[in-house]
Amino acid sequence: MSKQALRASAQREEMHFPWLVRARPYLILLPALLLLIGILYPFLLGVYYSFTAFNFKVPDSQFNFVGLRNYARMVTDGDFLYSTYITLAYAVVSTAIELGLGLLVAMLLNRESRIAKIFTPLLIFPMIIAPVIGTLVWKMMMQPSVGILNPILNRVGLPSLEWAAVPETALFSVALVDIWMFTPFAALMILAGLRSFPNAPFEAARVDGASFWFTFRNLTLPMLSPFILIIVVFRFMDSLKMFDIIFAMTEGGPGNTLMTYQLTAYRTSIQFQRLAGGLPYAILLYIMIYLVSMYLIKAWGRAQRRAAGY
Amino acid sequence: MQTEKAQGRLAAVLSDAFLILYFLFALFPLVWMVLVSLKSGPELFTTQFVFTPTIDNYLAILFGDARAAAGVVAKQEFPRNFMNSLITSSGAVLISLLVGVPAAYALARYKFRGKEDLAFTFLSFRFAPELVVIIPLSVVYRQLGLYDTHLGIMWVYQLVTLPLLIWVLRSYFEDISPDIEQAAMIDGYSWWHVFFRILMPLVRPGLAAAALLAFIFAWNNFMFPLVLGGSNVQTVTVASLGYISSAQGFFNRMAAASVLATLPQILLALSIQRYLIRGLSFGAVKG
Numbered sequence: 166m167s168k169q170a171l172r173a174s175a176q177r178e179e180m181h182f183p184w185l186v187r188a189r190p191y192l193i194l195l196p197a198l199l200l201l202i203g204i205l206y207p208f209l210l211g212v213y214y215s216f217t218a219f220n221f222k223v224p225d226s227q228f229n230f231v232g233l234r235n236y237a238r239m240v241t242d243g244d245f246l247y248s249t250y251i252t253l254a255y256a257v258v259s260t261a262i263e264l265g266l267g268l269l270v271a272m273l274l275n276r277e278s279r280i281a282k283i284f285t286p287l288l289i290f291p292m293i294i295a296p297v298i299g300t301l302v303w304k305m306m307m308q309p310s311v312g313i314l315n316p317i318l319n320r321v322g323l324p325s326l327e328w329a330a331v332p333e334t335a336l337f338s339v340a341l342v343d344i345w346m347f348t349p350f351a352a353l354m355i356l357a358g359l360r361s362f363p364n365a366p367f368e369a370a371r372v373d374g375a376s377f378w379f380t381f382r383n384l385t386l387p388m389l390s391p392f393i394l395i396i397v398v399f400r401f402m403d404s405l406k407m408f409d410i411i412f413a414m415t416e417g418g419p420g421n422t423l424m425t426y427q428l429t430a431y432r433t434s435i436q437f438q439r440l441a442g443g444l445p446y447a448i449l450l451y452i453m454i455y456l457v458s459m460y461l462i463k464a465w466g467r468a469q470r471r472a473a474g475y
Numbered sequence: 476m477q478t479e480k481a482q483g484r485l486a487a488v489l490s491d492a493f494l495i496l497y498f499l500f501a502l503f504p505l506v507w508m509v510l511v512s513l514k515s516g517p518e519l520f521t522t523q524f525v526f527t528p529t530i531d532n533y534l535a536i537l538f539g540d541a542r543a544a545a546g547v548v549a550k551q552e553f554p555r556n557f558m559n560s561l562i563t564s565s566g567a568v569l570i571s572l573l574v575g576v577p578a579a580y581a582l583a584r585y586k587f588r589g590k591e592d593l594a595f596t597f598l599s600f601r602f603a604p605e606l607v608v609i610i611p612l613s614v615v616y617r618q619l620g621l622y623d624t625h626l627g628i629m630w631v632y633q634l635v636t637l638p639l640l641i642w643v644l645r646s647y648f649e650d651i652s653p654d655i656e657q658a659a660m661i662d663g664y665s666w667w668h669v670f671f672r673i674l675m676p677l678v679r680p681g682l683a684a685a686a687l688l689a690f691i692f693a694w695n696n697f698m699f700p701l702v703l704g705g706s707n708v709q710t711v712t713v714a715s716l717g718y719i720s721s722a723q724g725f726f727n728r729m730a731a732a733s734v735l736a737t738l739p740q741i742l743l744a745l746s747i748q749r750y751l752i753r754g755l756s757f758g759a760v761k762g
Contacts, residue, residue: 189666190585197578197597197641200570200633204600204608211611219614227614270497273490280491284498289751291501293744295695297712298733301719302508305726311519313507345500350755357752357760395759406604409697413716427604434610435702447606458602465759 214441215448221438239445244421252425252450254336256404259343263400264393266344267351274352275359288349296346296409303342304329304414329415332422339423342410351396358392390468398461402454426450512730519727532731553732556714562625563700563708564693567632568686575640576682580670582641583648594645598757601638608634609702616703623705631699636689639757646758647681648674684750687743694740711736
């Protein structure tokens with residue numbers, strides 16, 4: 166076909182089928198929209214089930230509508246407050262340390278240093294391994310008979326720990342794995358930020374004799390704020406719903422020490438087969454994550470505009 | 476002047492020392508995993524760093540061993556688990572590519588009602604607690620016969636792979652000036668020609684990297700095959716728990732299986748390192 170004929174056919178299409186042009190984005194999106202329904206349907210079904218007495222072991226119990234009873238049970242459960250506390254504690258502790266440590270590591274890697282050059286490509290290793298497998302390796306290192314961590318502690322003069330086996334150090338043990346696994350994510354994001362900065366303002370600060378802390382507080386941190394928010398969005402959301410690390414380490418134990426919302430929902434709905442009983446925990450977590458992420462994503466947009474100088 | 480220089484050198488030394496400490500922390504578990512995978516059973520308990528390495532653990536998990544044949548320990552099904560991981564993860568990425576590439580293009584190029592809401596709905600798959608969808612899905616799957624099937628796992632992996640592909644690709648499409656398309660359209664090329672012959676080659680490196688990262692995420696997933704699969708689709712992540720929950724605790728076998736399950740991913744990740752930051756941040760950080 167000649168170019169003119171092609172152009173004519175394209176114009177014909179627009180003249181005779183204007184709806185086609187307008188509908189094109191939707192047509193292109195059609196497969197994705199169909200898939201979306203396949204995901205949203207079980208989600209809505211789950212919301213419905215949370216108002217029933219659905220139990221795998223009781224036939225037809227999914228039609229037994231009980232209103233807010235499952236939610237009332239969740240809120241009045243003796244462990245509910247503790248479960249809320251441990252969900253938040255895990256997320257806040259691991260996100261905060263990953264952010265701080267990641268910032269430090271990234272700033273140290275962003276120097277002219279041979280060690281920094283050698284190490285930077287190795288940064289991705291801990292976060293590429295499957296969280297379950299990484300956790301099992303840590304569990305093996307913490308294990309009393311074959312573990313290596315206690316011998317190392319003893320070598321430097323510290324007493325042995327019982328790690329995730331006792332309530333006192335259980336949260337520390339799983340947070341340690343989370344920090345090991347995801348600090349590289351924070352460091353990589355900060356490093357990308359640092360490397361994207363223009364040189365001029367830093368040069369000017371240096372010429373003016375500004376101290377390291379002054380430059381850090383007034384230039385580096387504000388310019389990093391969009392990157393910091395990205396880290397918080399990903400890490401805080403992910404650690405609020407963390408399942409793999411806690412499950413592989415202790416399945417929520419010892420006792421109820423690590424029974425976060427996710428673990429409680431899994432245990433009630435899947436292990437105990439009281440499907441409707443666990444759903445309120447998952448839905449409450451969903452609402453929490455939805456609200457926090459909306460706020461954080463808006464803050465990210467603002468930070469990005471501010472960092473760009475608008 | 477002198478003291479300033481000395482201070483600078485001290486700071487550099489301290490910085491390097493801290494980096495070495497941090498990387499000891501970051502890499503030691505992986506080194507330990509490899510070491511343990513090379514230990515024989517007795518040496519697991521008697522040695523730390525110095526021992527006679529053996530590849531028995533690898534042979535045992537790949538080809539089974541005499542004790543497993545005699546029924547003393549559970550038969551290790553690592554090769555099957557590995558294949559299950561491979562089939563479900565690559566199937567999931569293929570579905571995501573078919574569905575996600577056009578969607579990413581539409582979300583990058585067209586203005587239409589509800590666009591941002593739609594984009595954020597896809598993103599919310601990534602951030603929503605999985606159990607909200609998976610618990611009811613376990614009922615639906617049993618009704619549809621999808622429970623414990625490869626197709627069922629591929630479908631639910633879309634929660635992980637699709638938002639990643641859509642958001643990363645969207646950012647790559649947005650990087651391409653619409654002028655290129657318009658110029659080609661004015662030259663008379665059809666929309667199909669422009670899309671496949673002009674746009675796709677431009678985004679191909681980013682597309683390949685995003686697809687590989689999606690593959691890694693699907694491979695690493697644990698909860699979906701745990702809840703929605705049984706022995707038929709058991710992946711390496713689910714199977715890895717079995718090694719140390721058995722009474723004797725086959726730590727060396729588990730370590731060998733972990734090494735084999737992790738090696739492909741480390742190679743994949745190294746091959747896409749340049750694109751990793753954009754992928755991990757879902758296109759938010761261009762890296």
